[in-house]
Amino acid sequence: MSQLELKNVTKKFGGLTAVGNVDLSVRKGSIHGLIGPNGAGKTTIFNLITHIYEPTEGEIFFEGKPIHQLPTHLISRAGITRTFQNIRLFKDLTTYENILTACHFNAQYNYLDAIARTKRYRVGEEVLRNNCELLIDILKLNDQRDILAKNLPYGYQRRLEIARAVALLPKMLLLDEPAAGMNPDETIQLLEIIKQIQNQFDLTVLIIEHHMDLIMNLCDRIMVLNFGRVLAEGTPQEIQNHPHVVEAYLGEGGH
Amino acid sequence: GEKPAAGPKGNTAGDTIKIGWIGSLTGDQAVWGTCESNTLQMLVDEANAAGGWKGKQLELVPLDYRGIAEESLTAARRLTTQDNVIAIIGPNTSGGSIALTPAVETSGVPAISTVGTNPLVTVTEDGAVKPFNFRVCFIDPYQGAVAAGYAYDVLGLRKAAVLYDQSIDYSKGLTEFFEKQFVHMGGEIVAKEAFNAGDTEFKTQLTKIKEADPQILFLPYFFKEVALTANQAEDIGLNVVMMGGDGWPSEQLMKMAKDSLQGDYFVNHLDYKDPAVADFNKQYMDAFGIAPELNGYLAYDAFLVLKAAVEKAENINSVEIAKALETVEVQGITGFIRMDAATHNPVGKDAAILKIEGDEYVFQQKYSIVPVE
Amino acid sequence: MNVTFFIQVLINGIAIGSVYALMAVGYSLVYSIMSFSNFAHGGVIMLGAYIGYYSGALFGLPIWAAILAAMLGCGLIAITIERAAYNPLRKRNAPPLYYIISAMGTSILLENLIVATIGPNFKTYPPLFTERSIEIGKIAIGKLDLLMLVISAVSLFLLVFLIDKTKIGMAIRATAYNLRASSLMGVNPDTVIFIVFGLGGAMAGVAGVLFGMRYVVYPQIGIITNKAFVGAVFGGLGSLPGAIIGSVLLGIIEVMASAYWSSNLQNLIAFVLLIFVLIVRPSGIMGVSTEDKA
Amino acid sequence: MNLSWYYISGILIFAGINLMAVQGLSLLTGFTGLFSFGHAGFMSIGAYTAAIVTSWLGAPFYVSLLSAGLFAGLISLIIGRLTLKLKGDYFVIATLGFGESVRLLFAFLESIGGARGFTIATSAHHTSLFDVVLVNAIGLIVMVNLIHSKHGRNLKAIREEELASRVIGIDVFKYKMSSFFISAFYAGVAGGLFAHYLLFIQPAMFQLIKSTELTIMVIFGGLGSITGSVIGAILLTALPEMLRFLNVWRFVIYGILVILIMILRPKGLMGGQELRLISWTRRLISKRKGGQA
Amino acid sequence: MMLQIKNLNVHYGGIHALRGVDIEVERGEIVTIIGSNGAGKSTLINAISGVVKASGGTILHDGKELAKKPNLIVKEGIVQVPEGRLIFANLTVADNLAMGAYLRKDHDGIAKDLEKVYTLFPRLLERKSQLAGTLSGGEQQMLAMGRGLMSDPELLLLDEPSLGLAPLLVNTIFEIIETIYKMGKTILLVEQNAYKALAVANRAYVLEQGRVVMEGPAAQLAGDPTIQEAYLGKRTT
Numbered sequence A: 001m002s003q004l005e006l007k008n009v010t011k012k013f014g015g016l017t018a019v020g021n022v023d024l025s026v027r028k029g030s031i032h033g034l035i036g037p038n039g040a041g042k043t044t045i046f047n048l049i050t051h052i053y054e055p056t057e058g059e060i061f062f063e064g065k066p067i068h069q070l071p072t073h074l075i076s077r078a079g080i081t082r083t084f085q086n087i088r089l090f091k092d093l094t095t096y097e098n099i100l101t102a103c104h105f106n107a108q109y110n111y112l113d114a115i116a117r118t119k120r121y122r123v124g125e126e127v128l129r130n131n132c133e134l135l136i137d138i139l140k141l142n143d144q145r146d147i148l149a150k151n152l153p154y155g156y157q158r159r160l161e162i163a164r165a166v167a168l169l170p171k172m173l174l175l176d177e178p179a180a181g182m183n184p185d186e187t188i189q190l191l192e193i194i195k196q197i198q199n200q201f202d203l204t205v206l207i208i209e210h211h212m213d214l215i216m217n218l219c220d221r222i223m224v225l226n227f228g229r230v231l232a233e234g235t236p237q238e239i240q241n242h243p244h245v246v247e248a249y250l251g252e253g254g255h
Numbered sequence B: 001g002e003k004p005a006a007g008p009k010g011n012t013a014g015d016t017i018k019i020g021w022i023g024s025l026t027g028d029q030a031v032w033g034t035c036e037s038n039t040l041q042m043l044v045d046e047a048n049a050a051g052g053w054k055g056k057q058l059e060l061v062p063l064d065y066r067g068i069a070e071e072s073l074t075a076a077r078r079l080t081t082q083d084n085v086i087a088i089i090g091p092n093t094s095g096g097s098i099a100l101t102p103a104v105e106t107s108g109v110p111a112i113s114t115v116g117t118n119p120l121v122t123v124t125e126d127g128a129v130k131p132f133n134f135r136v137c138f139i140d141p142y143q144g145a146v147a148a149g150y151a152y153d154v155l156g157l158r159k160a161a162v163l164y165d166q167s168i169d170y171s172k173g174l175t176e177f178f179e180k181q182f183v184h185m186g187g188e189i190v191a192k193e194a195f196n197a198g199d200t201e202f203k204t205q206l207t208k209i210k211e212a213d214p215q216i217l218f219l220p221y222f223f224k225e226v227a228l229t230a231n232q233a234e235d236i237g238l239n240v241v242m243m244g245g246d247g248w249p250s251e252q253l254m255k256m257a258k259d260s261l262q263g264d265y266f267v268n269h270l271d272y273k274d275p276a277v278a279d280f281n282k283q284y285m286d287a288f289g290i291a292p293e294l295n296g297y298l299a300y301d302a303f304l305v306l307k308a309a310v311e312k313a314e315n316i317n318s319v320e321i322a323k324a325l326e327t328v329e330v331q332g333i334t335g336f337i338r339m340d341a342a343t344h345n346p347v348g349k350d351a352a353i354l355k356i357e358g359d360e361y362v363f364q365q366k367y368s369i370v371p372v373e
Numbered sequence C: 001m002n003v004t005f006f007i008q009v010l011i012n013g014i015a016i017g018s019v020y021a022l023m024a025v026g027y028s029l030v031y032s033i034m035s036f037s038n039f040a041h042g043g044v045i046m047l048g049a050y051i052g053y054y055s056g057a058l059f060g061l062p063i064w065a066a067i068l069a070a071m072l073g074c075g076l077i078a079i080t081i082e083r084a085a086y087n088p089l090r091k092r093n094a095p096p097l098y099y100i101i102s103a104m105g106t107s108i109l110l111e112n113l114i115v116a117t118i119g120p121n122f123k124t125y126p127p128l129f130t131e132r133s134i135e136i137g138k139i140a141i142g143k144l145d146l147l148m149l150v151i152s153a154v155s156l157f158l159l160v161f162l163i164d165k166t167k168i169g170m171a172i173r174a175t176a177y178n179l180r181a182s183s184l185m186g187v188n189p190d191t192v193i194f195i196v197f198g199l200g201g202a203m204a205g206v207a208g209v210l211f212g213m214r215y216v217v218y219p220q221i222g223i224i225t226n227k228a229f230v231g232a233v234f235g236g237l238g239s240l241p242g243a244i245i246g247s248v249l250l251g252i253i254e255v256m257a258s259a260y261w262s263s264n265l266q267n268l269i270a271f272v273l274l275i276f277v278l279i280v281r282p283s284g285i286m287g288v289s290t291e292d293k294a
Numbered sequence D: 001m002n003l004s005w006y007y008i009s010g011i012l013i014f015a016g017i018n019l020m021a022v023q024g025l026s027l028l029t030g031f032t033g034l035f036s037f038g039h040a041g042f043m044s045i046g047a048y049t050a051a052i053v054t055s056w057l058g059a060p061f062y063v064s065l066l067s068a069g070l071f072a073g074l075i076s077l078i079i080g081r082l083t084l085k086l087k088g089d090y091f092v093i094a095t096l097g098f099g100e101s102v103r104l105l106f107a108f109l110e111s112i113g114g115a116r117g118f119t120i121a122t123s124a125h126h127t128s129l130f131d132v133v134l135v136n137a138i139g140l141i142v143m144v145n146l147i148h149s150k151h152g153r154n155l156k157a158i159r160e161e162e163l164a165s166r167v168i169g170i171d172v173f174k175y176k177m178s179s180f181f182i183s184a185f186y187a188g189v190a191g192g193l194f195a196h197y198l199l200f201i202q203p204a205m206f207q208l209i210k211s212t213e214l215t216i217m218v219i220f221g222g223l224g225s226i227t228g229s230v231i232g233a234i235l236l237t238a239l240p241e242m243l244r245f246l247n248v249w250r251f252v253i254y255g256i257l258v259i260l261i262m263i264l265r266p267k268g269l270m271g272g273q274e275l276r277l278i279s280w281t282r283r284l285i286s287k288r289k290g291g292q293a
Numbered sequence E: 001m002m003l004q005i006k007n008l009n010v011h012y013g014g015i016h017a018l019r020g021v022d023i024e025v026e027r028g029e030i031v032t033i034i035g036s037n038g039a040g041k042s043t044l045i046n047a048i049s050g051v052v053k054a055s056g057g058t059i060l061h062d063g064k065e066l067a068k069k070p071n072l073i074v075k076e077g078i079v080q081v082p083e084g085r086l087i088f089a090n091l092t093v094a095d096n097l098a099m100g101a102y103l104r105k106d107h108d109g110i111a112k113d114l115e116k117v118y119t120l121f122p123r124l125l126e127r128k129s130q131l132a133g134t135l136s137g138g139e140q141q142m143l144a145m146g147r148g149l150m151s152d153p154e155l156l157l158l159d160e161p162s163l164g165l166a167p168l169l170v171n172t173i174f175e176i177i178e179t180i181y182k183m184g185k186t187i188l189l190v191e192q193n194a195y196k197a198l199a200v201a202n203r204a205y206v207l208e209q210g211r212v213v214m215e216g217p218a219a220q221l222a223g224d225p226t227i228q229e230a231y232l233g234k235r236t237t
């Protein structure tokens, strides 16, 4: 059953069609890859799903319900969250605080509980802290927990982005180039982490990457975009050998 | 509640007599405050040279309040309890003069406002007199009424326009009573326009006034804005007799707008040709190199009033001085001052009408009137 | 009310708007580069008025020379302020809020420095023109107003040319976006900041002298720049033409409110309108939205 | 010199009044990243509300404080609805416009005294040092508890990165509104305390400079630090009095000190840190060791 | 010796990011630095460029002490293409490229280089007057590289130039690196794509927790089992 559906989605910037008539359907529980040359419109698709951009045309459904008119924060409440290609952490907060903040959905207490320090507040905070510890463990951020996000090296910032997104306990995770800035070894570690969280949190993942090792080893299905249009769609095997994909994206001997 | 039950004991002078002053040495009122404190320091030095009061030397404790009302209260709390002054002169705004009331009532130290013209400086909302608040200046109603009376009676003008500063109570008060009096006597207010403190452009209001074609334009505010108004009236070709209150006279007014103000009138407390005034002017000029502002004259009179009260009181104790102040009578340089025990306002002060001719403020006549209620 | 009245009021509005404009340009220039509201600008304008006054009164300089002296003096003052109050913050990558507080401290300092040294008294420029206005039929136009409008327009043109068309202008824009990146291109950020503050200060100098000539000089005249800030926001922060258009518009709105509604409400209407303009156009009239790409 | 307690307590009362407003502003500026030049406006709304409630309706003092806070808060909801979508300095200038509008409006309303001001009935309660300390203590506990909850963290997230906050499900606009409301509420209460201390209020007391002084206190103390705000409010209220020996130079030095603090301690006195003492007392109050920073 | 770094130390507050690093770059060679996240690679590049202050050690350029300020260092011909791109989002693509040539006076040379950049990255030519902030991630990376080339440097410091680029373009980048190398320029390359970096470089250094733990000819390091284990990953193709 498909969890996320894009139907005939188009986004134009002035005269430029960044995304044109794209149909995409992501199966629940799968890991779906989104690849394509630079400027093909991949990030734009993420921005459309999370309603940071308004689609020029088309509809987006999540679990059968239309979401293209919901504001961003309600989309994440519905269960979709993402990471950013241009890292956007809470720069002056520590790793721990970044994650703890993102956990907020998981505690149900209101302003009055907080002010009066009721039992509900204390229990809620306990839950949040436990969630947070768990994520720090999984993403191996223990040594970084008290470092301000802006001072983390690039690779850790990426990992923290993922941790923060997973902290929402979403149903679907959109990852925008999570391995950028990582070396092959680290990329493999990341692959393991993504697999682990996908399993543990029962996630659907939509991932943009240029590291083919990662994509080919991770994804169940892959969609390739070029100039905003769908160039190909299929299993990793099919994509790897697709002549148009090789020509436009992978390059001869690229892999 | 900090209201005195049995009445405060007040401060008694020790080896020296300490007089507090609160006023603006900084902030946008500093021109006026500085003149007050200069004047008082000059008078204190002079009195000390002459042997002091009742054989005791005087000491002035001046505190700046930036023209910010609440700072006047803090300053008064300090002067009355830490510096043990026997009286406070100032401050130079109504807001500041009202704000210090709780402090002077708690400690029983009189405060004599120099230019706090708002009625509420000395009486409460329900008309009861405040035991420790006094003033030496006119209150608003009087000046406004005098200007209206003079314009109507003496100058024979019937159509008046008013431009006023709606953000200061002085200007609002004058306007209110000018209007009341002028209409009561049979005149007509053909235009009434407003601006806010800090504005520098009045041309639009003046253009509207010009359209209404008045015979006299009443400008009840201070010389800086008066000068700008007069010049801008000239700019847009509005030629009409202008009239104002005691906010006008200043050397600066003449510097800025002498040409635009020829033949115009203002209500004042004093005649600049009066020997007492001329003496003080010269003395101040010699000491500070510039002419005094109106505030200097009023500080001068506040000092005289205080001196009379100290002499009258049995002990140099602030509560006794406050009592004595209620009935004091002195010839000040702004006129004859008799304190009214029921209101703590000076009564019987004449108003002088002055006209600007050439470089001079030319005395026209004394003029008094019974304002309409 | 008739047409001449309307025209006269319009002229009054443009006149006061050009006062705001002259002040807003220097402020907007610094804003466009440093992205912070330089609340010390009013203080520098005030000093400009004093420099103009003293060079006229003490050294008997003609008016154009007094303006030049004020431009030079204020340029140096602005650069000094930058060195003393902002540069140390820049070195530590402090957020804009801190600059604003430092600027406020500076403006308190400048105002009170004048009170403490020169004193709080008013200073009056000698009249520049014997005939203060040109009369066309029943309508009068102040000569000084005209001069201010011309000076605002000319300085706008020169500044826009400098920023948009020259190489140093490009470097200024690049530095505005990212100081570190532009220094990695070989731009000396100190030079750029010197130029920007120097020009901003020089503009404050002109504004100060003309303000002083038109009105009167005292330590608190910097206050009036609040209106200029409002004008700049009206027009769109950081846009130089916006600063001028916004300021003139603000002037016109003020006088129109006063002429056709009530002078009691003139300022109130101006501020309320400001809020509504921002609701309709959140980046002012000429401003560009700065929403960055996700 | 023989210091007088009457004088010192007068300063402390003002410090406490400022602190109340500063606490609210600290939430808005330090924790939410919004910068307001209009809080004198909320203070004046609170001052007039409280004054009217006690003088005309004869209501008790603490009721008047509550209504002052609530009314200022109510107005903030309207203003916030209109302006909180604005970015950066546009919001700042809009709040400046709001503050000035309120002042001009009060000066225009003759029924409450206009520019001449409003005098509080002599029968009304007069703000004492005890009142100020009590109100601030309650305010502090509420504020600290709020900040150390998910709500406080969400505000900080908005301060840091708005887009990312939205993506993790924070309703940015709603949170900004709450922060604005709470800060206006605190400013309103401060206004009520102020009115009943002076027993006389006038629009001229709530000029732009009051708003900027409050902001200076917040930043001077250190953004994002409640302890810093406490220190900032007390120190900066007392500073002009402590500098009295400098005569006309005192605000020259005041200006220099403000600049120096920004330069030497670019994060303000406390810069995001809290004083230990506070967390001890907090721990005592909440009795459990939960709620660490 | 073109660049000689001796005992370089950098602190960020309490963090000791570089601990006595010694590195040498010979004129006309490609030297690559590899290392995991947080090893201090960017810090090293930034210390050479003068944007972070060294707390100890010396950097010699042609035997003379290197200038301290970034803009003066650029003047000496040492230019960085920064990690995370740092392009001027508020300027157009063309203006960004012009900024790259800021210190150059030779108009003909600039025009020629501009043409060259546009041939290398035709996408930039298409987007010439677009504001750089709205470019896609990869397009921004191309722009950063192009801007670096426009300054016609003697020594080019590349901090992860292939970051976020599609595989085809990664190849292009390495071809460009080789082209520049053949023009006789010197390159200090920081790369995560350690295969390609070691393939193109003459010599390599391995940085670990702020220390140089290994150095030598690139080909030799590429064959080293510990390197393969730690930085090249256990290949699974």
Ligand SMILES: Nc1ncnc2c1ncn2[C@@H]1O[C@H](COP(=O)(O)OP(=O)(O)OP(=O)(O)O)[C@@H](O)[C@H]1O
Pocket (backbone or CB within 6 Å): A013, A016, A018, A036, A037, A038, A039, A040, A041, A042, A043, A044, A045, A085, C293, E134, E135, E136, E137, E138, E139, E164
């Ligand atoms: N706000 C915008 N305004 C104008 N053009 C835009 C905007 N956002 C994106 N674009 C253009 O749309 C195209 C698609 O951009 P997008 O960021 O989706 O690419 P991408 O596939 O994520 O590429 P990359 O792999 O390089 O990150 C690009 O050519 C870009 O220049």
Ligand SMILES: Nc1ncnc2c1ncn2[C@@H]1O[C@H](COP(=O)(O)OP(=O)(O)OP(=O)(O)O)[C@@H](O)[C@H]1O
Pocket (backbone or CB within 6 Å): A150, A151, A152, A153, A154, A155, A156, A181, E012, E013, E015, E017, E035, E036, E037, E038, E039, E040, E041, E042, E043, E044, E083
């Ligand atoms: N501005 C800073 N303030 C404090 N610490 C910093 C700062 N920049 C970097 N660091 C720290 O210095 C160390 C080295 O960081 P650096 O960015 O040089 O690593 P890197 O090798 O470039 O990593 P990556 O491959 O992720 O880019 C890291 O521990 C990082 O946390």
Ligand SMILES: [Mg+2]
Pocket (backbone or CB within 6 Å): A042, A043, A044, A085, E136, E137, E138
């Ligand atoms: Mg992208």
Ligand SMILES: [Mg+2]
Pocket (backbone or CB within 6 Å): A154, E041, E042, E043, E083
């Ligand atoms: Mg790096």
